[in-house]
Amino acid sequence: MAANPFIYFGGDSYMAGDELADDTLQCWKDIFGTYQDIPDARYHTEFSEAKKKEMHDWSDSHHQQYLCCQRDRLWTTLVCDKHGIKYYNDGASGSSQEAMLHRAVISFDTFEREGNVPTLAIIQLTNPGRITVYRDEVSPEERERHRRAFDMSHVFSVVLNNTPIHNSYDFVNIRKYILAHMDLESEKGNIIRWLTTLAITNSFFKEKTGRYPIYLESNNMAVWRYVKKAQNTVGPEYQSLIHQARLYAIDSNVWNLGHERHLSCPAGHHTPQTHANFAKFIAPHLLQELNRKEI
């Protein structure tokens, strides 16, 4: 194992720990009470409003306590703390694969300036149906609490499902933009964009850490579900993208947060118990990876 192993984690809400601390909220207890087998649609309506109201007057330390709880229940924290591994988690809710790479560029610049660069990157795969635009500024709150850089990702299905969006942007403009994008880029086009980003993600981490990243799935067979949608995209160019994305190197039986799933959070994220199970399951695999020099 490298003398000073240091793991970089990137991902979306699954890596950011969304919902992991929600069961500490009174409104969660009142509305949901327990974890169930399937997500609960009330999350986006009744609960979302109630959560906002309950957290509205929180002090900074109260917010910190909530974030601390999320962090402590995340599998990355559980496994790294137990084995004394230094790590940095750059997960941010709603991220596209492009947004993860954007944040990694900024984070690795800081690591390089400090002379302490991660030796391994574990990157969570996100849904190809997401697109990122870049903003002029990021508030300190966003940077601290939500680990945002300049990226603001939008999820296509949010518009299709008419799910309310909660962020600082004008929803009308976002909706117009997403619909205009979907007019020009089909679902297969999304997958081509996603594969392109994975190919570059490989090069980025290969350069920075000396090895390709390990990709983590948040749900069973997610990658192959996406690729299947584009399977009629014939031609050597598409095969080149699949090849350069290194999808063949992904071990869904191991690097899969949903490997031993325990119920579901109301918005579909994994429960604290699933994170605890995965931390225990993945520990020997992670230690083995840290002992390997290159894949």
Next chain:
Amino acid sequence: MTPSFTRSMTDTPFIYFGGDSHMAGDELADDTLQCWKDIYGEYRNTSADINTHVTQYIPAKNNEIHLWTPEQFQEYRRCQRDRHWTTIVCDEHGIKHHNDGLSGSSQEAVLHRAILSFDKFERAGNVPTLAIIQLTPPDRVTVYDDRPMSRKAHHIFYRTQMNEQFGFDTSFIFNFNPHMTGVASPYCLAHMDVESETGNIVRWLTTLAITNSFFKEKTGRYPIYVSCFKNSAAVYLNTASNNETISSSPGYQSLVTQSRVHTINHDIWNLGHEQHLICPGQHHTPQTHANFAQFIAPHLLQELNNGS
């Protein structure tokens, strides 16, 4: 004196070129067209009025070439290729090269096509030893099509492109928006509503940063960036530096560092270094390409000798 190959130079140097219309050789063969002779007749100090170019010249050009035989298209593309600085310098010095330039490309599209091309190079066991990437303006955005553009080869735009192999990318240029038709115009406007000019630059710097990693992995060294006009990178960065919030942000400074824009030598790697008049559509003339080929040759050979 132009240095020749030395023993230290890679045995089989192979250069990959990527970029937009400047790398694709746009307008380099247009002076062979009758409509060009009729409308413009000669190269001038300034480009043509954009409205005249788009509303008069482009339709006349399409009208003149739309019934061409495949051989005529081939001849046009050959003329573009032969007049391009990359061909002139590489042919003169026996350097293998691949030019992936495509008109209108964003920096993201340049990288997308490089991924496809390098996969092919790797499969063939012959990977470029150096990449020279042209900087494109940040105000371009790319969407991806279901089919590679080569499947649209019947389209007149693609038939006049020197590069005959394309990726899945279609790029849109924000400042060209008034001339856009169909769904592209609403898309550009909607994009501009959610991403400012500074946001475009953040996107562009992010892409340059990952472009560096891509070529470092594939060729063993960072790419050389070539500008088309004097200090174009500085012009783009200037827009962002006027925004005090962003220019003082450590995250933005990280992007500037990782994009390695500070390593770009605009006094050398600048196609407009010794500009000779200008084409009506703002591209460089065949003479400028010839001048640049002569000027850049020793620098290029030196880079190939350095090897890292």
